[in-house]
């Protein structure tokens with residue numbers, strides 16, 4: 001969550017069409033953006049590496065699970081789709097680039113500026129991943145909009161997602177209104193409208209599974225935070241006690 005600074009308008013979530021492609025992870029980024037109150041935009045990069053028919057398949061997979069989020073396909077190599085990205089950028093708005101190492105975030109900035117402004121780096125052959133070329137946040141001011149390049153994220157954990165999950169999975173939230181029990185956990189209950197929707201192919205089972213996983217992570221994080229808070233409070237009390245006893249010359 002810390003990766004997203006304040007005063008950002010849009011999150012450009014970059015994912016490449018090869019090994020980095022992962023819809024569960026896209027939903028994680030969406031959750032982080034939603035929790036940070038920034039508008040997500042998905043950018044599929046490196047489309048030069050696949051055929052058009054494969055690209056259409058990936059786009060429809062995304063479409064089945066993620067609604068209401070714009071998706072753009074680009075290639076920094078062939079410059080496919082770059083003008084479209086240029087055309088959506090707006091003066092006065094700030095965009096931050098999010099995504100794994102090696103997906104082409106910095107190269108995209110170079111494409112947009114037409115200059116070799118940002119350092120980019122080859123993918124590691126042995127692990128087929130980026131080498132974390134960008135090591136710190138950088139701000140680039142364009143004619144149209146301000147871009148913030150970020151180091152590639154190693155993992156996209158759900159921490160204090162506030163209502164990010166609810167926004168990302170609003171379809172599930174809407175269904176949940178019709179669950180028989182108001183405190184339904186959508187896991188085993190009879191009369192659960194969410195489970196019924198999966199049964200009737202109205203809700204994507206993978207999307208549901210991803211939601212449940214992140215919900216659990218969020219709860220773990222919250223209970224950890226609560227435990228930490230309690231421990232700190234207890235420690236504070238202990239210090240106070242010792243000081244008091246010391247004042248009273250108990251030892």
Ligand SMILES: Nc1nc2c(ncn2[C@@H]2O[C@H](COP(=O)(O)OP(=O)(O)OP(=O)(O)O)[C@@H](O)[C@H]2O)c(=O)[nH]1
Pocket residue numbers: 045046047048049074075076077078099100101102103104105106107108119120121122123130131132133134135150151152153
């Ligand atoms: N085939 C292909 N390769 C690309 C494309 N865009 C970037 N690359 C290559 O992917 C590698 C990584 O690109 P970077 O722009 O450094 O990736 P990054 O997302 O900034 O990575 P970090 O800074 O490590 O987070 C480089 O070798 C780029 O040349 C593309 O559209 N197509």
Ligand SMILES: [Mg+2]
Pocket residue numbers: 105106107119120133134149150151152
């Ligand atoms: Mg970079």
Ligand SMILES: [Zn+2]
Pocket residue numbers: 176179180184185186187189191192193194195
């Ligand atoms: Zn339910």
